Amino acid sequence: MIEFYGRGLLLDIEGTTASVAFVYDVMFPFVRRELDAYLESAWGTPELELVLRYIAQDAGSDSFAEWTQDDATEEAKRQRVSAEMTRLMDDDVKATGLKQLQGLIWKAGFDSGELVAAVFDDVPDALERWNAAGKDVRIYSSGSVAAQKMFFEHTNHGNLLPMFQGHYDTTTGPKKEAQSYRTIAGDFDFEPSQILFLSDVVAELDAAREAGMRTGLCYRPGNAPVENANGHTAIESFDQISIG
Template identity: 60%
Template sequence: MQVEAQGVLLDVEGTTSSVKFVYDVMFPFARRELAAYLQQSWDDPSCQAACEQVAGDAGQPSLAAWADAEDRAPRDLVEEEATRLMDADQKATGLKQLQGLIWKSGFESGEMVAHVYPDVPPALDRWRAAGADLRIYSSGSIQAQQLFFGHTQQGDLLPLFSGHYDTTTGPKREAASYAAIAADWRLPPASILFLSDITAELDAAREAGMQTGLLIRPDNAPVEPGHGHTEVASFAEILIDFKNPSS
């Protein structure tokens, strides 16, 4: 795959990291530690903000109003709703914020070390050295992204990235989200290459004017033919000219 671009926007799960690491390590850790985290950190502003977002995602005017209406403890409502969202594999913003806060302790203690594919770090180094602007767009919260790339098997990769986006920008399967990212980036959409393993995300990015590449990684879900995105199995297959970007 050969393209001209100024920036590279990267998905995480199934693109830079194995789906199995996210589902077999990160999600179970958040589920296991949810109750303890809520109990220990309930009064922390970051926890309260995430819990208010959980209430908002559930269609409630506020956490207090929700608790009053249900005549239940707010913490119990948040724990129950977060568990329900995890059971349904929902990408709700409040849940992702909570998960990011829980993962913080796991990464900082060394209990979790993020998996990245071996082709990723050298490609990131190569692209940065060539003048690329690298950014992440994931359903995981910005905090979770920063923790993830700051604690990988290949060391601290966080300095390689100059920006992060999550679902507070918008859903990953809507073109408006990618238009908003390009506007924030101050780059023409056509000068940005978006890499993901999900064709619906790539469709949305392409609709917004971005270039796209579909990662075919081990354990990724099969893709339907005829999607129209260039398929690559490794970042090593992606050759980018950063000197003469599309406009």
Template identity: 55%
Template sequence: MIECSVNGILLDVEGTTSSIGYVYDVMFPFVREHLAEFLKQEWDRPALMGACQQIAHDAGAGSLAQWCGGNLEPSHVQQLVHDEVIRLMDGDVKATGLKQLQGLVWRLGYDRGQLKSHVFEDVPVALKRWAKDGLNVRIYSSGSVTAQRLFFGHTDAGDLLVYLRGHYDTTTGPKKEATSYAKIAQEMRYSPEEILFLSDVVAELDAARAAGMKTALVVRLGNKPIEPGHEHPTIESFDDLVVTRG
């Protein structure tokens, strides 16, 4: 059991609140299956165009038109975007444009009732308890803010958004850089030491600790093995935490 006195809790998603298996075995395959259909049906929608522009920027181009070599025929651009998304997913790249587009495709699945987010059993109980105790609980994930809201709004335990006060993604900064956590602390209006960050990735915890945050490593069934030598306290469930207001 770990006791901690803070005012805010920052949570990772994959491997922390939800199983890695659900993300890789359900959510990512859904994008692969429905991407081509989505691009055709939603083409010219502002949100999709914004995601495509970001994908072009992530690829090093100054604009979508430049990335496409000046050929803006919809079928041509859609194919380029489709192929780039699949390439990035195959490489498990945490690119901002990719995450934005994935979030848009997942919305299709949630709206149709084809997706229902998995969360570990201890997560809804802990979120409710922390919210009741007045703790400021927020999410920081490589998945876009749009995807995060969809994820927690459609879980197998119901809508959990009511317990969350904010969301951050890679537009805030890389998850393995201390400056990202310093920026989040500033936006939460707390000093970093008033925030507890929970994640299954040691490098992310190292960055958060370097920024001054308190940390704990979450070890869930199905997570990747952890290399020895890290200095973070370890939990297997949110039930292992006793968090009080600082």
């Protein structure tokens, strides 16, 4: 049980509010299936061009033009992007450009109704309780902010997006670095000690605790076993959080 009397809650998504299986078995395969078709249809659009800059920067170049300077045709450039995105997904790299591109592709799936986000059954009631108690509830995930909003807008429990007051992704900073959590606390405009961060990843919780936040380790069905909780209080459900 976690007793929390602070003002804000910061939540991870995968393995915390939703199952790892849904992300890996449904959402990621959807991106792989639609990747090339999306790149072809969206090529040259402003929203994709912004993401391509992130992808090039992740690859160590200053610009997309520099990164693809050896590619003679637009098709060759698209193939370079597709190959790099596939490599990053194969290696499970939390690159900002990949996450931004995944968000764009997932939008089509959520809009069509093919994708429906599967959140754990205890999540909607907990969000209602926390909001009713005046808590400021936000999300910090490696998935892009746009993808986070689509995810919670299209869940198996309906539209949960109004329950959140803010969203953060890796453009704020890496999830395993304490400075990222200090930055987020500053955006909350709370002292870090007034924020409870919930995640299934011990290294993320370590970073949040170093920044001064309270932490809770989520043991959800399908999560990888945790050999060392490193002092973080473990919970199996948001029902095990008492707020005041």
